[in-house]
Amino acid sequence: MATRENNEKRLLSRVATSVPDAQSAIDRSLPEFPAATPIDEDSYFRLHKPPAYLSQISTGVASFINENHGRRRKIVLVTSGGTTVPLENNTVRFIDNFSAGTRGATSAEYFLEQGYSVIFLHREFSLLPYSRHFSHTTNCLLDHLQFSQDGERVEVDGVLQKDLLSVLAQYQKVKANNMLLLVPFTTVHQYLFTLKLIAQELSVIGSDALFYLAAAVSDFFLPTSRIPEHKIQSQEHGGKLVVDLEPVPKFLRRLVDSWAPIAMIVSFKLETDNTILIKKARTALERYNHQLVIGNLLQTRKYEVVFVTPDNEHWIRLSKDAAEHKVEIESLIIPRIVAMHKTWIESRETM
Numbered sequence: 617m618a619t620r621e622n623n624e625k626r627l628l629s630r631v632a633t634s635v636p637d638a639q640s641a642i643d644r645s646l647p648e649f650p651a652a653t654p655i656d657e658d659s660y661f662r663l664h665k666p667p668a669y670l671s672q673i674s675t676g677v678a679s680f681i682n683e684n685h686g687r688r689r690k691i692v693l694v695t696s697g698g699t700t701v702p703l704e705n706n707t708v709r710f711i712d713n714f715s716a717g718t719r720g721a722t723s724a725e726y727f728l729e730q731g732y733s734v735i736f737l738h739r740e741f742s743l744l745p746y747s748r749h750f751s752h753t754t755n756c757l758l759d760h761l762q763f764s765q766d767g768e769r770v771e772v773d774g775v776l777q778k779d780l781l782s783v784l785a786q787y788q789k790v791k792a793n794n795m796l797l798l799v800p801f802t803t804v805h806q807y808l809f810t811l812k813l814i815a816q817e818l819s820v821i822g823s824d825a826l827f828y829l830a831a832a833v834s835d836f837f838l839p840t841s842r843i844p845e846h847k848i849q850s851q852e853h854g855g856k857l858v859v860d861l862e863p864v865p866k867f868l869r870r871l872v873d874s875w876a877p878i879a880m881i882v883s884f885k886l887e888t889d890n891t892i893l894i895k896k897a898r899t900a901l902e903r904y905n906h907q908l909v910i911g912n913l914l915q916t917r918k919y920e921v922v923f924v925t926p927d928n929e930h931w932i933r934l935s936k937d938a939a940e941h942k943v944e945i946e947s948l949i950i951p952r953i954v955a956m957h958k959t960w961i962e963s964r965e966t967m
């Protein structure tokens with residue numbers, strides 16, 4: 617009986633409530649907003665208050681860059697997870713998106729493996745490099761712990777022993793060498809202010825900086841001037857909640873043109889309709905004028921991506937066998953980007 621209940625519990629914990637129904641997924645085939653201009657930048661950053669903690673982040677980032685570049689390491693900024701759009705100042709409700717930060721956290725580990733130092737700009741409480749292997753959903757650590765025979769200590773069971781040893785060794789090496797800086801955000805405003813700040817700090821190392829923008833950035837927001845201070849009451853406005861959002865300026869163009877003009881920049885393009893993915897990725901590349909767009913579909917993002925460059929497009933796919941053996945697609949993506957970054961640095965040196 618107990619075994620049946622346990623089995624049922626286990627099955628229930630595997631029900632994936634976050635997997636979308638592909639047939640009813642949103643249609644993104646409408647034309648995109650134009651890239652942000654210097655005027656858009658000026659008005660956005662003037663009209664919105666920077667997060668109170670920004671100067672603290674600035675000091676931490678500057679010293680991380682100084683130390684790591686001093687040790688001749690290249691530095692990648694990995695952005696990860698979803699940004700929220702608060703509907704109230706004392707926030708009870710907010711708009712969010714699906715991203716758990718898997719792409720970002722996984723990619724950060726492969727960059728570290730390649731000798732890069734990583735600034736990990738992530739949604740607070742989303743997945744982190746290394747600890748992601750033992751999150752409550754993937755491999756709940758508590759399910760693999762047991763008491764020692766004398767009941768005085770805790771031991772890891774045989775199933776997790778090998779994985780834990782390997783992940784712990786990598787994590788401790790990265791920590792001992794101070795190669796990973798974790799910088800959190802929650803809202804889209806915090807994300808944009810922090811992205812700009814880090815980009816400007818990174819500009820001192822020129823082409824040794826790499827941007828890998830995997831965060832799912834909200835396309836819409838509620839301007840500060842229209843956010844109510846307190847929780848919206850359900851009896852207000854005749855019991856209806858009508859949300860009127862503005863487009864978030866497409867700051868990728870400002871990043872390329874002004875905040876980090878010599879760095880190599882990689883962005884992601886997410887779609888749900890495979891017939892428009894490559895076209896949208898190419899449009900982004902032309903509009904923002906950066907080096908690489910990695911296209912991915914919500915439904916298949918863990919198994920295939922497409923690299924779109926000004927003169928090429930190239931699919932990277934996990935074979936069925938590799939996917940069954942839990943090979944991560946980021947283990948194929950990152951070495952290619954590292955090679956492209958090397959070429960990028962060499963091309964800048966000869967300029």
Ligand code: PMT
Nearest residue numbers: 715716717718719830832833864865866867868883884886
């Ligand atoms: O976390 P996971 O579950 O693993 O999911 C990973 C992912 C699917 C979120 C990731 O692989 C991914 O595709 N991230 C980019 C999602 C996204 O924001 O796509 P987009 O098409 O809305 O934007 C394209 C680019 O424009 C992004 O690089 C973004 O930084 C940039 N952008 C977006 C909005 C905005 N206002 N300004 C921008 O510059």
